[in-house]
Amino acid sequence: PCNVVVLISGxxxxxxxxxxxxxxxxxxxxxxxxxxxxxxxxxxxxxxxGIETHVVQHRDFADRESFDAALxxxxxxxxxxxxxxxxxxxxxxxGFVRHYQGRLLNIHPSLLPKYKGLDxxxxxxxxxxxxxxxxxxxxxxxxxxxxxxxxxxxRIGADEEIGALTERVHAAEHIIYPLAVRWFAxxxxxxxxxxxxxxxxxxxxxxxx
Ligand code: GAR
Numbered sequence: 001p002c003n004v005v006v007l008i009s010g011x012x013x014x015x016x017x018x019x020x021x022x023x024x025x026x027x028x029x030x031x032x033x034x035x036x037x038x039x040x041x042x043x044x045x046x047x048x049x050g051i052e053t054h055v056v057q058h059r060d061f062a063d064r065e066s067f068d069a070a071l072x073x074x075x076x077x078x079x080x081x082x083x084x085x086x087x088x089x090x091x092x093x094x095g096f097v098r099h100y101q102g103r104l105l106n107i108h109p110s111l112l113p114k115y116k117g118l119d120x121x122x123x124x125x126x127x128x129x130x131x132x133x134x135x136x137x138x139x140x141x142x143x144x145x146x147x148x149x150x151x152x153x154x155r156i157g158a159d160e161e162i163g164a165l166t167e168r169v170h171a172a173e174h175i176i177y178p179l180a181v182r183w184f185a186x187x188x189x190x191x192x193x194x195x196x197x198x199x200x201x202x203x204x205x206x207x208x209x
Contacts (some may be wrong), residue, residue, distance in 0.1 A: 001029045002185035005080045005097040007088040008035045012042015014086040014107055019049045021178035022064070022111070027185045031078040034071060036090055043096050043179060082184055085139065086155045086177070094141045102191040103182065104139040105143050107177050111151055112137060116144035124156065132156050132165060134173045135207065136180040138191045138201055147196040148207030149180045149189055 006015050015033060022028055034054045035047035046053045054074050067090070075083060085106040088171035088203040097104065112135040124132040126161035133153045140146035156165060183189035188199050196203045 002027045002082060003029050003031050003078055003080045004082045004084055005031055005075045005078050005137050006084045006086050007145060008033060008040055008042040009037050009085050009089040010040050010087050012040060012045045012086065014173055015042045016045050017174035018178050018181060019045065021182065026182060028181055031080065032076055048107065065095065065106065066095050068093045072096060074201045083179065084181060091143060097139055097141050099189060105136060106139050107134060107136050107173050108144050109134050111135060111153060112144060112148055121127065121162050121169065125165065130156055132169065134176065136176055138196055145189060148205065149196045150176050150208045151206055152176050164200060
């Protein structure tokens with residue numbers, strides 16, 4: 001099995017998609033869900049699935065280093081092969097990122113390297129882009145800058161409203177994140193020095209589309 005710990009901050013719809021993807025053939029075992037917000041709906045989703053939950057509130061810590069140290073302590077109890085960021089909205093310290101080097105995945109709501117950071121759907125619309133989407137990537141010390149494993153590309157409709165676009169990107173996230181996690185668990189996806197590799201092949205900088 002592949003032990004996984006999932007970090008969330010909010011709704012946890014990506015966590016739900018991951019939970020829903022599990023079956024007997026899937027080696028992924030979600031050992032714990034950790035949230036930095038006690039009100040995160042994703043905590044209820046985890047509990048409903050019988051998964052252990054933890055709340056580590058960043059406000060209870062003096063700085064990022066001590067917050068991340070508390071996170072690491074909880075995570076490492078489970079000896080995870082993989083840590084999955086699913087809408088976890090805190091920037092992690094270099095020490096945290098190094099500790100989970102090669103076993104830390106994130107999903108980001110844009111076609112990286114475009115639109116790192118926040119407000120990605122609005123920025124894509126305001127730029128007049130014809131395409132938008134989401135990316136699963138390995139986390140490195142560069143924020144939203146690690147090698148991409150897989151992307152989903154959506155054509156932006158004429159006069160598409162931000163709400164509709166946000167919803168469509170979310171639906172695409174729910175497809176590609178369980179896929180990438182499964183690849184990792186099956187030993188097919190890994191982080192190499194030159195970038196992300198799938199089945200021994202170096203992926204293009206934007207990952208698989
Ligand atoms: C997702 O759209 C994810 O891509 C985004 O937060 C949302 C979480 O939704 N993540 C980031 O913006 C990371 N910087 P969820 O809680 O329903 O999975």
